[in-house]
Amino acid sequence: MRVLRSIPKLRINKPDAIRTIVDVPFKLPEVTELKNNFKVCIFDGGIGDNHVISDWVNEIIPSDVTSSHPSYLTHGSEVCSAFLFGPYNHDTQTFSPPYSKVDLYRVISMTDSDPDLFDVLTRIEGVLKSREYKYANLSLGPHLAVDDDEVHVWTSVLDSILQDGHCLVTVAIGNDGDLEGEYARIQPPSDMVNCFSIGASDTEQPDWQRADYSCVGPGRSPGLVKPDGVIFGGSQSRPFELYSPLTHSVTGTAGTSFASPYALRVAAGIDSITNFDLKPSTIKALMIHHASNDGHHIKDVGWGRLPHSPEEVVQCLEDEAIIVYQGELNRSEHLRIPVPLPTNIDCTWVHLKATFCINAITDPEHPLHYTRSGLDITFRANEHKIKKEAKHASTKPFFTNNNLYQSEEELREDAYKWETCITRSQRFKRQTLENPIFDVKYHGREQGGDSLSDPTPLSYSLIISIRTQGNSNLYNTILQQNQTLQAVQVEPRIRL
Known part of the structure; x- marks a missing residue:
């Protein structure tokens, strides 16, 4: 026997205990024409028909996805909302307008029985190979820590597709950071060298910390600095308050599942407000360049906390x-x-x-x-x-x-x-x-x-x-x- 390890499960949103309905007034942005020459996709559990944001979201259901689950739809719709609108703004009682429309691929089916999750991976692989999208997000993957001695199939397959630099893919690193030892390390495929792996901070305020659930580094060598950075993903004391399309309400939650699309929102925003054809690797470099470490250990936050708006990236100091x-x-x-x-x-x-x-x-x-x-x-x-x-x-x-x-x-x-x-x-x-x-x-x-x-x-x-x-x-x-x-x-x- 060469190796013995447990069968991986699909990680969706852990901890799911941090979930509350926030009773606040809110208003969604008005629908305006978006003049972007790039396309964005999200791979997740879908969104269903019971929502009011169809002007921004186009759900695509592969032919072999025959069934879904309410928890899949909830997760997929809220990940999509985190990309489109970001967190709720208490000062204005509104959500920020989207920088781009998004194609949401429903890649999870209740009938999937492959223990290695090849069915899910194959659907994602087929879309990325079309090279149709400049930005993509993965808030799912195998629920297990990375192994230094062996590259996981999710990592190797997706890394080979992304090695030409045509697409920037943000990947949630997982929510087992509160476990001990190696179990707290980042999870595939966030150890890809050609992706943008995202962890979560507990607040947007200057006294931020790594969210206790956010997985930690290091990655493999090369690719030691993982996550690439952290961004607000919510915590018990300061939930990530987002718009829930299925309940048409503001929901407080937490997880790297929402930090990852939030980072992708900033990346797409940089591209949207500039008039230059920036490469995906340039967008990634700009965000890392503006990350602030603030004295945190590199294994916890990578290069540091990423900017929360594209304006933070494109504006210079006076000198x-x-x-x-x-x-x-x-x-x-x-x-x-x-x-x-x-x-x-x-x-x-x-x-x-x-x-x-x-x-x-x-x-x-x-x-x-x-x-x-x-x-x-x-x-x-x-x-x-x-x-x-x-x-x-x-x-x-x-x-x-x-x-x-x-x-x-x-x-x-x-x-x-x-x-x-x-x-x-x-x-x-x-x-x-x-x-x-x-x-x-x-x-x-x-x-x-x-x-x-x-x-x-x-x-x-x-x-x-x-x-x-x-x-x-x-x-x-x-x-x-x-x-x-x-x-x-x-x-x-x-x-x-």
């Missing part, structure tokens, strides 16, 4: 500028990315923050070498300071794995090369920076060794924020001195 790079790299190709720091900036300190996100080619047959593509990143602070012995611009470590998990395997020199997302901020004396650059090289390997057999290009996104203390004209100065940069126009929604 800050955010630069977005996105593109593709071919195998063994070298890329030099400039950090457009103006030459005449008068300040003492410069704060740089950089976030790289890629979509990696995966190899599920080798869990220890799961990703076959990665980036080798070198930061050069001063292009004119030449090392005599090396004959190239001096380098300075920018990304290190010191903030990852401390184990012998994880502290290998090249461990971070194979991570699909890395972010770091550093402070520099102004005089130490002279035309700083990032040198990036695409590395590929197969079964732990280098390989040139796969010509698939690697999709990358880099977010750089530059902040110069005391200089409020940074943004305009960068645009004036860098004519190749294009300003991203933002069309925020005006709310009275």
